[in-house]
Structures are given as structure tokens and as C-alpha cells.
Amino acid sequence: MSRKAVSELARELRRRPGNKGGQRILVVGKGGAGKTTLSAALCLLGAAMGRKVLAVDQDAQQNLAYSLGYPPDKAASLRPITQELDYIEQRVGARPGRGWGGLISLNPDVSDVTERFGVRIGPNLHLLVMGGVVQASTGCLCPENALLGALLRFLSSQEDDLIIMDAQAGLEPFGRTVAEGFGTALIVSEPTFNSMHVAGRIASLSREIGVRRVVLVINKCQGEEDVERALRMISDQMYDDVCPLPFDPSVRVHEPNVSFLVDAGGPYIQAVRRLMASLAQ
Ligand SMILES: Nc1ncnc2c1ncn2[C@@H]1O[C@H](COP(=O)(O)OP(=O)(O)OP(=O)(O)O)[C@@H](O)[C@H]1O
Numbered sequence: 001m002s003r004k005a006v007s008e009l010a011r012e013l014r015r016r017p018g019n020k021g022g023q024r025i026l027v028v029g030k031g032g033a034g035k036t037t038l039s040a041a042l043c044l045l046g047a048a049m050g051r052k053v054l055a056v057d058q059d060a061q062q063n064l065a066y067s068l069g070y071p072p073d074k075a076a077s078l079r080p081i082t083q084e085l086d087y088i089e090q091r092v093g094a095r096p097g098r099g100w101g102g103l104i105s106l107n108p109d110v111s112d113v114t115e116r117f118g119v120r121i122g123p124n125l126h127l128l129v130m131g132g133v134v135q136a137s138t139g140c141l142c143p144e145n146a147l148l149g150a151l152l153r154f155l156s157s158q159e160d161d162l163i164i165m166d167a168q169a170g171l172e173p174f175g176r177t178v179a180e181g182f183g184t185a186l187i188v189s190e191p192t193f194n195s196m197h198v199a200g201r202i203a204s205l206s207r208e209i210g211v212r213r214v215v216l217v218i219n220k221c222q223g224e225e226d227v228e229r230a231l232r233m234i235s236d237q238m239y240d241d242v243c244p245l246p247f248d249p250s251v252r253v254h255e256p257n258v259s260f261l262v263d264a265g266g267p268y269i270q271a272v273r274r275l276m277a278s279l280a281q
């Protein structure tokens with residue numbers, strides 16, 4: 001079968017009713033590289049195309065709601081699921097912050113999670129504020145992480161056509177718990193040594209934990225020299241694809257509401273549209 005035929009079949013399979021194999025995209029990278037802006041733009045563009053989209057905010061700073069255009073007063077009062085202590089205790093069998101006691105479940109039933117905690121942003125766009133992975137130093141097997149793992153496994157089995165997760169910055173919180181069920185990682189980097197270095201380490205980790213498609217997004221490029229400098233810092237086979245996004249002053253003008261930016265169009269949004277089209281292949 002030709003590559004074109006394979007990608008057409010993949011698209012067709014994704015469209016079939018009851019199909020649970022939609023796109024699962026993880027957006028990761030160094031702090032400030034542009035993860036939340038890109039996550040929001042992809043969600044809004046996907047929803048505008050009529051896809052059923054679930055945005056997942058895994059960053060403890062919880063910026064994604066603002067970026068999706070959710071009213072700021074309401075966004076400020078959203079609480080991450082990792083702080084729903086009663087829910088976690090009820091499902092996992094242990095309360096965060098307390099020791100394990102009695103029987104605990106590493107595979108709790110979280111099938112009601114979007115219904116209970118999901119926030120409706122638009123007709124086919126919902127947000128789940130999940131909260132960050134608790135750092136390894138406080139114990140990986142804590143109840144919050146057991147819940148997060150179950151949540152991510154559950155989400156990957158859902159019928160949403162597109163699930164985009166805005167992950168915590170950097171490398172430390174990134175691991176199997178976060179990447180569970182995500183087929184594509186978009187590693188966002190600025191065209192600088194430090195940012196590209198972190199991106200490279202995230203790329204190797206992504207491969208180790210079985211993410212199938214690892215894409216480097218070189219964000220805030222001011223001209224060809226930035227793209228070329230970044231490309232010189234990567235080795236063959238580090239990434240399946242590379243996508244440069246331009247530095248666009250209008251991103252900051254419309255901050256934090258990316259829906260204004262999408263409406264306004266401009267070079268950044270045009271480039272994100274191209275990225276989205278390439279991810280569908
Ligand atoms: N292509 C771009 N052109 C210009 N400014 C940009 C671009 N992408 C992002 N920015 C700006 O860079 C800053 C950081 O973006 P953003 O919050 O999306 O990054 P982040 O990776 O989510 O950060 P954090 O790690 O703090 O969560 C914001 O001020 C945003 O407006």
C-alpha cells in the first residue's frame with residue numbers, strides 16, 4: 001500500500017462512528033517556549049473545523065482556560081482534579097498527603113471524570129484541568145499520580161476526535177504517567193541552545209516511553225537564520241518531523257486569549273494551520 005493510501009485509510013478509520021482512535025497530542029517543552037499558546041490554537045482550530053476536541057491542562061499554573069477564551073473570573077476558580085481530594089480518596093482508596101492504608105487501586109474507575117469536572121468552552125470543545133504530576137521526590141506512587149495515570153489511560157480510550165494536553169514545563173515531571181496513551185508529542189522549543197537542549201532530552205524520553213511520533217516545533221523564529229541555527233543543533237532521527245513557527249508580535253497583543261488571535265489570522269496562525277494539516281497525515 002502506498003504512503004498516500006495508508007494515510008487516507010487512517011483518516012477514514014478516524015472518521016468512522018464509534019472509532020476511538022482519534023488524535024492524541026501531547027504538547028511539551030521548556031518553560032515559556034509557547035506550549036499553552038500552541039495547545040490553545042490547535043484546540044480552537046480543531047473545534048472550528050467541527051472536530052470534537054478535549055483540551056487537557058496538565059500544567060499546575062492552569063493557563064489553558066484563559067488561552068481558550070474562558071471568562072477570566074470563571075477560569076480563576078477552576079480547581080485541578082489532583083486537588084479533588086475526596087474524589088481521589090474515593091476512587092484510589094487513599095487520600096493525598098496521607099499514607100497508604102488498606103487496599104488501594106492503581107486502576108481506579110474514572111469514567112465519570114469529564115462529566116463531573118469537564119468545562120464546556122464551546123459546542124465541541126471541552127477542557128479538563130487535570131493538574132501536575134507530583135514530583136518523584138514526594139513519591140511516584142502517591143494517590144494523585146495513581147489517579148492521573150488512570151485518567152490518561154481512560155482519556156485515550158475516549159471518542160473525542162482530538163485530545164490535546166498542555167503539559168508541565170521541562171523534563172522532570174515528564175514520564176510514563178504523562179505520556180500514557182499519547183501517540184504524538186509536539187516538543188516546542190525556542191531557537192536557542194538551552195531550549196533545544198531540553199527539547200532533545202524530552203525527545204529521547206518520548207521515544208523510550210513509546211510515543212510514536214515525535215515532532216519538533218521551533219517556535220518564535222525570526223527569519224531563516226533562526227531555523228537554520230536550530231536545525232544545526234539536532235541530529236538525524238531525533239525527530240520524525242520539524243515545524244518552524246514564526247515569531248509573531250500579534251501573539252502577545254492578543255494574550256492570553258488565543259481565540260482573538262485565531263480570528264485575526266496572521267503568520268503564526270497560518271503556520272499552526274499548516275502544522276495541523278501535516279499532523280493529520
Ligand atoms: N510565535 C510566537 N510569537 C510571539 N510570541 C509568542 C509566540 N509563541 C508564544 N509567544 C509568547 O511567549 C510567551 C510564552 O508563551 P506560552 O505561555 O504559550 O508558553 P508556555 O510554554 O506555555 O509557558 P509555561 O512553561 O510558562 O507554561 C507568551 O507571552 C506568548 O504570548
Ligand SMILES: [Mg+2]
Binds near residue numbers: 059
Ligand atoms: Mg504554559
